[in-house]
Amino acid sequence: MINSEKTYSFFSQNKIADFIESSFKAVGMPNEHAKIISHLMSEADVSGADGHGIFRLPGYIRRIKEGGLNLNPDIRVEREKSGMALVNGDNAQGHLVMKFCADLATKKAKKSGVAWVGVHHSNHAGPAALYAKIPLSENMIGIYVAIGNANHLPPWGGTEMLLSTNPIAIAVPGLKEPSIVLDMATTVAAYGKVKTAAQRGEQMPEGWMIDREGQPLTDPAKSEDGFLLPIGGPKGYGLALMFGLLAGTLNGAAFGKDVIDFNADFKTATNTGQFVVAIDIASFSDVGTFKSNVDDIYRTMKNSPTLPGYDEVLLPGEQSHKKRMNRIKNGIPLHDELLETLNKTARDLGVEPLKKT
Amino acid sequence: MINSEKTYSFFSQNKIADFIESSFKAVGMPNEHAKIISHLMSEADVSGADGHGIFRLPGYIRRIKEGGLNLNPDIRVEREKSGMALVNGDNAQGHLVMKFCADLATKKAKKSGVAWVGVHHSNHAGPAALYAKIPLSENMIGIYVAIGNANHLPPWGGTEMLLSTNPIAIAVPGLKEPSIVLDMATTVAAYGKVKTAAQRGEQMPEGWMIDREGQPLTDPAKSEDGFLLPIGGPKGYGLALMFGLLAGTLNGAAFGKDVIDFNADFKTATNTGQFVVAIDIASFSDVGTFKSNVDDIYRTMKNSPTLPGYDEVLLPGEQSHKKRMNRIKNGIPLHDELLETLNKTARDLGVEPLKKT
Numbered sequence: 001m002i003n004s005e006k007t008y009s010f011f012s013q014n015k016i017a018d019f020i021e022s023s024f025k026a027v028g029m030p031n032e033h034a035k036i037i038s039h040l041m042s043e044a045d046v047s048g049a050d051g052h053g054i055f056r057l058p059g060y061i062r063r064i065k066e067g068g069l070n071l072n073p074d075i076r077v078e079r080e081k082s083g084m085a086l087v088n089g090d091n092a093q094g095h096l097v098m099k100f101c102a103d104l105a106t107k108k109a110k111k112s113g114v115a116w117v118g119v120h121h122s123n124h125a126g127p128a129a130l131y132a133k134i135p136l137s138e139n140m141i142g143i144y145v146a147i148g149n150a151n152h153l154p155p156w157g158g159t160e161m162l163l164s165t166n167p168i169a170i171a172v173p174g175l176k177e178p179s180i181v182l183d184m185a186t187t188v189a190a191y192g193k194v195k196t197a198a199q200r201g202e203q204m205p206e207g208w209m210i211d212r213e214g215q216p217l218t219d220p221a222k223s224e225d226g227f228l229l230p231i232g233g234p235k236g237y238g239l240a241l242m243f244g245l246l247a248g249t250l251n252g253a254a255f256g257k258d259v260i261d262f263n264a265d266f267k268t269a270t271n272t273g274q275f276v277v278a279i280d281i282a283s284f285s286d287v288g289t290f291k292s293n294v295d296d297i298y299r300t301m302k303n304s305p306t307l308p309g310y311d312e313v314l315l316p317g318e319q320s321h322k323k324r325m326n327r328i329k330n331g332i333p334l335h336d337e338l339l340e341t342l343n344k345t346a347r348d349l350g351v352e353p354l355k356k357t
Numbered sequence: 358m359i360n361s362e363k364t365y366s367f368f369s370q371n372k373i374a375d376f377i378e379s380s381f382k383a384v385g386m387p388n389e390h391a392k393i394i395s396h397l398m399s400e401a402d403v404s405g406a407d408g409h410g411i412f413r414l415p416g417y418i419r420r421i422k423e424g425g426l427n428l429n430p431d432i433r434v435e436r437e438k439s440g441m442a443l444v445n446g447d448n449a450q451g452h453l454v455m456k457f458c459a460d461l462a463t464k465k466a467k468k469s470g471v472a473w474v475g476v477h478h479s480n481h482a483g484p485a486a487l488y489a490k491i492p493l494s495e496n497m498i499g500i501y502v503a504i505g506n507a508n509h510l511p512p513w514g515g516t517e518m519l520l521s522t523n524p525i526a527i528a529v530p531g532l533k534e535p536s537i538v539l540d541m542a543t544t545v546a547a548y549g550k551v552k553t554a555a556q557r558g559e560q561m562p563e564g565w566m567i568d569r570e571g572q573p574l575t576d577p578a579k580s581e582d583g584f585l586l587p588i589g590g591p592k593g594y595g596l597a598l599m600f601g602l603l604a605g606t607l608n609g610a611a612f613g614k615d616v617i618d619f620n621a622d623f624k625t626a627t628n629t630g631q632f633v634v635a636i637d638i639a640s641f642s643d644v645g646t647f648k649s650n651v652d653d654i655y656r657t658m659k660n661s662p663t664l665p666g667y668d669e670v671l672l673p674g675e676q677s678h679k680k681r682m683n684r685i686k687n688g689i690p691l692h693d694e695l696l697e698t699l700n701k702t703a704r705d706l707g708v709e710p711l712k713k714t
Contacts (some may be wrong), residue, residue, distance in 0.1 A: 141603070290606065297601075
């Protein structure tokens, strides 16, 4: 994705996190919240989720300034049984809400074996993998599903954008091999990738989007003239729809026509719906045996022969893991265009800008 | 899919179920089990899952005759917490095992709100939707995931068939509109569809399978020379892999290299893994309000405008629902080839054959 080294500057994860934290504080967010969110956002950047980290900061700041976000939320459990909880996110920043939900699911699953926590009145929370990975440290499997914050997908065969990219992430811990972490939109491309391509002035491959006549659309600057394509045609549409019913309708969150386009409306509460499931491995099996079996699967896939034209078989999350290792060492690349946008936001807030080194 | 009316005969669901029940009894299955399985298999046929109903009977009978199935199983809970259970299927017919698991998940979810039941030493259980739909009658949402019983899918970019079509079904109840029921393989086509096409002498469309050089494979008679394609390329591979870890590895069931090809080996226990999740709607929301909101989503999708070339927008499960209504009225069509195969099985067992009317 990186066109030319000259157009990128590199920053440490700490520097990125500090910049985000300062920006949120400058706009009135409580210190403790700014710390949690900036850490999670910088985790997105260091893991290679370029469309979901610091890239989103100007939009988040604008939403706060225009009154669309609750800076002093009371995130709370509204309904609860041993295997589930329904949380009211009280229109807080999504990262705060989903950290609360993933921690709660993990805590509950220690007793119940499996716990499902749904939420309404949440907000955009960054990449799905962030929350599926939270249960890993407690020897659990994590699942996270979200309703996207703008509808870019029509039902299969339709033209009205009633669905979002509704992503799923599933994280399974290994023993010596890296965790296997799937993080995918139910569309061929996530809309964040379209936005990143537009910002970088790059064309999109055919198959990401079509226009209203059903013809391929490859210029991300014209993304408003068309819509995303679901994976596997009707199957991806089906997944996006069912994930919407589970993450939205079941929780009393917005789905379908009720979804607020958070790139166009910075004032209205989005009532975003998400859910997270924590699965306690020890309830099913010996943890060491399980992790060792996951390693076996990892190596079996990794070492299997390739098709003509392919160098290697990749595991879900492997590219992200490699990017993470690389970025921890060499820094997170920020494109000049993005840096300029971020520093404009910083100047407006009276925050120290990010300086090229 | 139906080429010519002349090559099909039509049978009532009862007639199909009776034939299956008699066949199982003739091969030594306890009456009570034969009744449960024949009902579920006939439900597959009446709902249009042609590759998963009576079509499978000769293979099931052969497995019993060759000693690959346990006719007197002790299906039992091995581990249990409030939000989960791990079941040992004791190598029983999959339909019996999964009915046990779906009933158990439903019962547990009444107390815990959400319950996840995994299983090892199960077997092929027919179409995924059958088990996702079981919780519906108790005002619950059902989710079912299974490891397919033969590996036809390599990891993305690979050539070694280490994965199956690992399907997922999700069923959500409506109020006045039909339930929304997604039932999909993580491959573009389920292998059952390939088998059905082969039996009918039909060609497959491009995109279902490729050969070992990566070229399209469209003759189902040559399906052994290639492999299925996952939906969305690496995404479908990722889903198939994660579903395998959740339904197989977590439960101590076979996954990857350990999967037994049940079309080639009729003697070895398959150790099939599946899981079912029941989600009690009343734990999250008022049931009537929820169902009415699901109806709204149904109608919004259904009544939305279509792309050039599409007559209507379909909901997941809508085609199956329509087929069901039609087949209840007009009978289940069985192709002459299939009828001949079934009646050969019947003659071998001393069972009354299915007669054309």
